[in-house]
Amino acid sequence: MSNQSESPNPTSSSNKITLKTSDNEVFEVEEAVAMKFCTVKQYFDDENNNNVTSGTSTTLIPLPNVESHPLAILITYCKKHLEIKANNADNKKEMEIDMEHYEREFLKNVMPQELTELILAANYLNFKEALDFFCRAVASAIQNKSVEYVRKFFGLESDFKPGEEEKLREEFAWSFEGVDED
Amino acid sequence: MGESFRKRRKILGERFRKRRKFSSKAWKAETEAKYSSSYSWPDLPAELLGLILRKVPFVDTIRCKAVCSSWRSAASQAQAEFHSIQSTPWLMLPSDQEGDFTTSRFFNLAEKKVYKMKDVFGAFGDDVWCVGSCHGWLVMLDDEANPVLFNPFSRVHIQLPLIPVEFFNPIDRSEFAQIKKDFISKAILFADPSHSNNFGAVVVIYGTLSSLAFCKQGDTTWTNFVGENRGYYDIICHDNRLYALRYNCSVEVWEFQSALPTKILSIEPRTTLKHVDGNLPRDKVSTQLYLVKTSSDFLIIQRTIGNFVNAEGDVVDESYLLSSSDTQPLVCPYRTMLFRVYKLDLSKKLLVKVESLKDQVVFLGGNQSMSLSSHDFSECISNSIYFSDDRWSEMDVDYLYGGHDFGLFNLDDEEIRPIYNSDLEKFDPPPFWITPNPW
Numbered sequence: 001m002s003n004q005s006e007s008p009n010p011t012s013s014s015n016k017i018t019l020k021t022s023d024n025e026v027f028e029v030e031e032a033v034a035m036k037f038c039t040v041k042q043y044f045d046d047e048n049n050n051n052v053t054s055g056t057s058t059t060l061i062p063l064p065n066v067e068s069h070p071l072a073i074l075i076t077y078c079k080k081h082l083e084i085k086a087n088n089a090d091n092k093k094e095m096e097i098d099m100e101h102y103e104r105e106f107l108k109n110v111m112p113q114e115l116t117e118l119i120l121a122a123n124y125l126n127f128k129e130a131l132d133f134f135c136r137a138v139a140s141a142i143q144n145k146s147v148e149y150v151r152k153f154f155g156l157e158s159d160f161k162p163g164e165e166e167k168l169r170e171e172f173a174w175s176f177e178g179v180d181e182d
Numbered sequence: 183m184g185e186s187f188r189k190r191r192k193i194l195g196e197r198f199r200k201r202r203k204f205s206s207k208a209w210k211a212e213t214e215a216k217y218s219s220s221y222s223w224p225d226l227p228a229e230l231l232g233l234i235l236r237k238v239p240f241v242d243t244i245r246c247k248a249v250c251s252s253w254r255s256a257a258s259q260a261q262a263e264f265h266s267i268q269s270t271p272w273l274m275l276p277s278d279q280e281g282d283f284t285t286s287r288f289f290n291l292a293e294k295k296v297y298k299m300k301d302v303f304g305a306f307g308d309d310v311w312c313v314g315s316c317h318g319w320l321v322m323l324d325d326e327a328n329p330v331l332f333n334p335f336s337r338v339h340i341q342l343p344l345i346p347v348e349f350f351n352p353i354d355r356s357e358f359a360q361i362k363k364d365f366i367s368k369a370i371l372f373a374d375p376s377h378s379n380n381f382g383a384v385v386v387i388y389g390t391l392s393s394l395a396f397c398k399q400g401d402t403t404w405t406n407f408v409g410e411n412r413g414y415y416d417i418i419c420h421d422n423r424l425y426a427l428r429y430n431c432s433v434e435v436w437e438f439q440s441a442l443p444t445k446i447l448s449i450e451p452r453t454t455l456k457h458v459d460g461n462l463p464r465d466k467v468s469t470q471l472y473l474v475k476t477s478s479d480f481l482i483i484q485r486t487i488g489n490f491v492n493a494e495g496d497v498v499d500e501s502y503l504l505s506s507s508d509t510q511p512l513v514c515p516y517r518t519m520l521f522r523v524y525k526l527d528l529s530k531k532l533l534v535k536v537e538s539l540k541d542q543v544v545f546l547g548g549n550q551s552m553s554l555s556s557h558d559f560s561e562c563i564s565n566s567i568y569f570s571d572d573r574w575s576e577m578d579v580d581y582l583y584g585g586h587d588f589g590l591f592n593l594d595d596e597e598i599r600p601i602y603n604s605d606l607e608k609f610d611p612p613p614f615w616i617t618p619n620p621w
Contacts, residue, residue, distance in 0.1 A: 116226060120224055120226070123230055135230075135234045136237055139234050139235075139238045142238065142246070144293065144295070145242075145245075147249055150245070151249055154226075156250050160251060168247055172244045172620075174297045174299045175244040175245060176248075177298065
């Protein structure tokens with residue numbers, strides 16, 4: 001299996017951690033990246049406590065609930081996140097601006113279906129910043145949108161009994177007016 | 183998932199990892215291919231759906247309830263937690279259509295969007311009058327001047343005891359209904375009755391002497407405060423106590439533990455406010471005082487209103503209205519000219535002028551005076567006062583204006599800006615700030 005070992009700072013010599021996804025793909029990532037995934041960090045710390053050996057590239061961490069596709073995206077996102085943080089270590093405002101800019105660009109490439117997978121993966125990995133970001137992205141995507149749009153966005157179908165939806169729409173008619181259909 | 187699809191996914195996965203740059207067209211093509219056919223959408227567990235819905239404004243959560251049953255329960259859950267999270271107040275406005283007395287409009291600052299509600303107040307008669315707004319509830323006097331609490335978003339109402347006749351002696355109850363618009367100048371609640379049905383207590387400033395009266399949950403009538411009981415300008419509830427601002431800028435603290443409210447503290451600042459600041463002629467302006475609790479301080483805010491302001495924005499003398507050669511007097515409605523903010527230094531008993539509210543934003547008017555941080559609500563302009571018209575006594579003075587004096591005062595440049603553009607000149611009933619609390 002090939003490795004994804006691209007680094008924001010090629011001169012840094014850090015430990016690598018190997019992650020194995022549910023579809024049996026193997027990713028080799030820098031320790032700093034892997035440690036942003038709290039689930040991985042927990043596993044890694046437990047392993048280290050059990051064996052006295054320090055973390056080396058031989059550590060292989062299985063991720064039975066994460067597929068390779070969302071993991072690859074999360075790793076890329078995480079690297080950029082760390083890079084922006086390192087570049088603006090002494091300027092929080094600049095960091096926020098850079099991050100916002102990156103996240104805006106990032107979302108241009110993400111499809112709704114993908115967002116759901118990313119949320120599930122970020123949640124499993126306990127990657128808090130990413131989970132927060134993806135949830136915010138979904139929240140703003142459905143803002144001021146019609147019910148039909150939201151269903152399409154999430155691939156959902158109504159399972160209401162006849163009349164249930166109508167009752168809700170009638171009771172809060174004002175909030176259903178003037179929303180975007182697409 | 184078919185074999186070929188799985189294979190394709192694998193190939194795509196490899197391609198992805200070989201690529202160096204993240205945002206490329208190839209990625210887009212790849213994901214499009216991935217989701218194009220036979221893709222089964224993963225389900226979001228309720229817990230994660232909840233995370234998303236908690237980041238959605240409440241008005242969107244209402245629509246989310248209509249998506250499907252699992253969304254309905256997740257959205258209800260998010261809504262149940264919503265009341266504890268503050269939102270920015272919306273500006274309640276009358277209809278902009280002539281002759282339409284049944285539609286109310288609600289302007290949401292965050293979305294810059296107006297929501298229209300039909301026949302919200304129908305149950306209370308044609309001539310219902312608001313005297314307070316607190317926790318998303320309006321304190322109103324109905325057609326017959328009977329007080330009632332009403333939440334226009336949930337449409338729930340709570341009847342309050344009648345105002346006792348001795349409060350408006352010597353006139354009788356039917357005459358009282360005629361003067362109700364000029365009777366209560368402020369009404370606040372001690373608690374949000376949305377969930378418990380318990381409002382704690384309602385406190386009002388009423389009558390020509392601006393006295394205080396209250397009605398606790400379960401009371402059958404209204405009771406006057408004991409003591410001098412006159413000259414109150416503003417009241418707020420903070421930490422289950424009443425903070426009452428008087429004409430001389432003293433602030434009284436009242437506790438509601440026993441049957442009658444007890445005054446436990448009176449802070450009388452040793453400094454007094456200048457009647458009018460700046461270059462405004464003292465005899466041509468009026469002032470109103472408000473008491474605001476921010477996250478750190480008690481503020482006393484002085485609002486200066488020009489009694490007659492011409493089209494150029496200058497305060498004029500009443501005689502100016504007739505000085506034109508026309509037989510019709512000029513129309514120069516009253517307008518807010520400026521605000522001054524003072525911090526109440528509790529230990530030194532001083533009023534200290536505040537030059538900047540920093541990230542704080544203040545909402546004033548007939549509502550319980552309140553402050554928010556623009557950090558939490560990016561739709562608000564920091565260091566600003568959002569104000570609405572509470573000069574209700576002038577509502578029926580001129581048919582061409584009234585209720586119109588609302589906007590945004592920024593302390594940086596001391597300019598007043600409109601918050602909502604409208605062709606209307608008279609806003610009857612007058613606009614109110616109300617924080618939506620629909621459940």
